[in-house]
Amino acid sequence: MARAIRMAIRKRARPGGYGSKASSSTRRSPPSRRRSPTPAAPAVGVSTSSGGCGGPAAGRRSLRRNPFTARASRSQGSQVQEAASADVSVIYERFVKLAKPYWTKESNENARQAQLMLAGVFALTLGCTGVSVLFNFLGRDFYNALAEKNVDGFWHQMQVYLATIPCVIPVFVFRDYFSSKLQLQWRKWMTQNLTREYFDKRRYYKLQGERIVDNPDQRLSADVNAFTDTALGFSLTILNCVVDLVSFSNILYSIYPPLFGVLIVYAIGGTAISLQIGKPLVEINFKQEKTEADFRYSLIRIRDNAESIAFFRGERKEVEMLDNRLQVALDNALRGIVKSRDLSFFQSFYKYIITLLPAAVIAPLFFRGEIEFGVINQSSSAFSHILTDVSLVVFQFESLAGFSATIDRLGQFVEALEESEDHHHHHQEMMMSEESAPAGEKTEEVLKPKQVIQLRQASDDKSHTILSVEDLSLQTPDGESKLTEHLNLSVQKGDSLLVIGRSGVGKTSVLRAIAGLWNVGEGTVTNYRSRTTPGGGGEANRGREDLDVFFLPQRPYMVLGTLRDQLLYPFNDSESASARHTDEDLSKILQDVLLGDLLDRCELETEPESESCGLDADMDWSSCLSLGEQQRLAFARLLVNKPNLAILDESTSALDVQSEEKMYELLKRFGISYLSVGHRPTLLKYHKQVLQLKREGEEYSAALMESSEMDMETYLLSS
Numbered sequence: 001m002a003r004a005i006r007m008a009i010r011k012r013a014r015p016g017g018y019g020s021k022a023s024s025s026t027r028r029s030p031p032s033r034r035r036s037p038t039p040a041a042p043a044v045g046v047s048t049s050s051g052g053c054g055g056p057a058a059g060r061r062s063l064r065r066n067p068f069t070a071r072a073s074r075s076q077g078s079q080v081q082e083a084a085s086a087d088v089s090v091i092y093e094r095f096v097k098l099a100k101p102y103w104t105k106e107s108n109e110n111a112r113q114a115q116l117m118l119a120g121v122f123a124l125t126l127g128c129t130g131v132s133v134l135f136n137f138l139g140r141d142f143y144n145a146l147a148e149k150n151v152d153g154f155w156h157q158m159q160v161y162l163a164t165i166p167c168v169i170p171v172f173v174f175r176d177y178f179s180s181k182l183q184l185q186w187r188k189w190m191t192q193n194l195t196r197e198y199f200d201k202r203r204y205y206k207l208q209g210e211r212i213v214d215n216p217d218q219r220l221s222a223d224v225n226a227f228t229d230t231a232l233g234f235s236l237t238i239l240n241c242v243v244d245l246v247s248f249s250n251i252l253y254s255i256y257p258p259l260f261g262v263l264i265v266y267a268i269g270g271t272a273i274s275l276q277i278g279k280p281l282v283e284i285n286f287k288q289e290k291t292e293a294d295f296r297y298s299l300i301r302i303r304d305n306a307e308s309i310a311f312f313r314g315e316r317k318e319v320e321m322l323d324n325r326l327q328v329a330l331d332n333a334l335r336g337i338v339k340s341r342d343l344s345f346f347q348s349f350y351k352y353i354i355t356l357l358p359a360a361v362i363a364p365l366f367f368r369g370e371i372e373f374g375v376i377n378q379s380s381s382a383f384s385h386i387l388t389d390v391s392l393v394v395f396q397f398e399s400l401a402g403f404s405a406t407i408d409r410l411g412q413f414v415e416a417l418e419e420s421e422d423h424h425h426h427h428q429e430m431m432m433s434e435e436s437a438p439a440g441e442k443t444e445e446v447l448k449p450k451q452v453i454q455l456r457q458a459s460d461d462k463s464h465t466i467l468s469v470e471d472l473s474l475q476t477p478d479g480e481s482k483l484t485e486h487l488n489l490s491v492q493k494g495d496s497l498l499v500i501g502r503s504g505v506g507k508t509s510v511l512r513a514i515a516g517l518w519n520v521g522e523g524t525v526t527n528y529r530s531r532t533t534p535g536g537g538g539e540a541n542r543g544r545e546d547l548d549v550f551f552l553p554q555r556p557y558m559v560l561g562t563l564r565d566q567l568l569y570p571f572n573d574s575e576s577a578s579a580r581h582t583d584e585d586l587s588k589i590l591q592d593v594l595l596g597d598l599l600d601r602c603e604l605e606t607e608p609e610s611e612s613c614g615l616d617a618d619m620d621w622s623s624c625l626s627l628g629e630q631q632r633l634a635f636a637r638l639l640v641n642k643p644n645l646a647i648l649d650e651s652t653s654a655l656d657v658q659s660e661e662k663m664y665e666l667l668k669r670f671g672i673s674y675l676s677v678g679h680r681p682t683l684l685k686y687h688k689q690v691l692q693l694k695r696e697g698e699e700y701s702a703a704l705m706e707s708s709e710m711d712m713e714t715y716l717l718s719s
């Protein structure tokens, strides 16, 4: 064999690693956007019932709500810093960055429609304020008639009031209906866009590996939902506040100007004090999110590892660990409740202490006969509206603190995606596109060629090479450890290469570098694309380019879905995939991998009562198949995809010797070249060549030999 696999041994200084960023986590309380659709009833004297934007009623809701019990976050929590960013300019920048794309045509083709809907919601919000003003005047006339003992006037006002209600209710209801609908559309758009970004260029793997942000799943689900809901809610609240303020300031100012001035000074002072008292809530919200995430994640891990825990009889330890995590979450929640209590004290004093002021100031004017009785109620109501408008921060402090944390979390996520894009320029992005590059081998410069492994794709060369690895010096992603030095290898059509070496020597890591998952180091990996795409050609094969090489990882991955989905993955959603593979083909492959009996399995569906069987059976395959069966199913998937080269990472470790032999026979029958990683001596006979990776201290080496020359016994004893 002329193909040489060489590995020079050379010592190198350890390079600096990529720093990993920790991020913050939080939870928020939604704003009190939705107000009661019922117009405020006329109230005597010191009424506080008709709040402005959010209203004292909304303030009450904020006070009542316990932000520390409502939402737990899904998935792993971990790299979470203990404090939130409270820098207003950073929060504002992040807010604009997150909110703007949906409303601009450049990024959203339906932006016009969204803008129109928003305009409609704004108009309805203005309508709601109009209704409040109308009821303010109705209330005045009603009480005037009552005070004057004007029976006819009283009944007339009653009729007007009753007649008005059905006319105004639709305004409130449709405002809420359309704003909810708009929020849903915004959420859908934003989630889908972020999800695509997240999956694009394998960013999900990078973010997970480098732990740049915690809980991306939670950010994509709960945080986007909270962001769109709160952003829309607050913008309506602010609009409402401004209009409300203008309308009611006029009323109050015309009745008694000094009262208006006192109110403004009072609100400014109140805002400053509540900021001071409530400030720690921002950080507590962050921490709460993380601790809830940790607790929830431990529960998910127990579900995923139920069998192992049961075998270990690890229940006590698990309960203890859950108790600990719960305790951390509850301790923090308690801190939040204490802070909320302090804030509530202040908010309540703030709200109630001033409610008597308009009556106290206006009543003497009434006693002197300068104003009518109804004006007392009118001024109290106007006063209450304005108080709520100018006290937005006081009454909504908890919501605002939560919202700023949401903005931080999503902003960090988007920034992490962008950062991952930059890293990507150092590797995968630098893979050249076959369309744009000249014929034959194509390449592209990387930004820092000395630190990054180049991935290239090239057209099939005459020597039928499928994969070549040149001068590969690989490091772990953190740059802390070296794994290979100047490794060279190539795989050609019909080859079968077994990579062996002690546990932890870096076998799987070499496969990661070949797949482009790890790119820290030097060297070049070239994948030679065959001219005839495997499994047929034409439109149906678009998007299959990457599958010239197919990886079977150490742990089989069972997707959620039917048996057919397992086999067609990763093209299970594509119609063309189903068109290429008939049910007969798939059943035949299942029988080949000794899984024909799976076709007899049925899943009982409760609604409607029916059964789905065979390829349509939808089960939790990872828990209802043995590990060996899952490995065979992974082989079936490989045969369905029929790549040029299969890279198998201990993919038969759970199989009996006969089944293992059958799997390798099938690879040969399907004409698939393969590179395996494994420890089992039985693997030797299925491979023509063996590559042994070694590390002794800082010395790295690799030895290539024909499998017939390999002394497995000596190897096993030495390792």
Ligand SMILES: Nc1ncnc2c1ncn2[C@@H]1O[C@H](COP(=O)(O)OP(=O)(O)OP(=O)(O)O)[C@@H](O)[C@H]1O
Residues within 6 Å of the ligand: 209, 476, 477, 478, 483, 501, 502, 503, 504, 505, 506, 507, 508, 509, 510
């Ligand atoms: N994400 C990571 N970051 C840093 N180091 C890692 C990471 N993943 C693995 N390593 C380290 O890289 C080294 C090589 O790991 P690798 O999985 O390639 O070993 P292996 O030879 O395949 O081992 P085994 O035969 O036990 O599967 C190990 O020392 C491991 O601890």
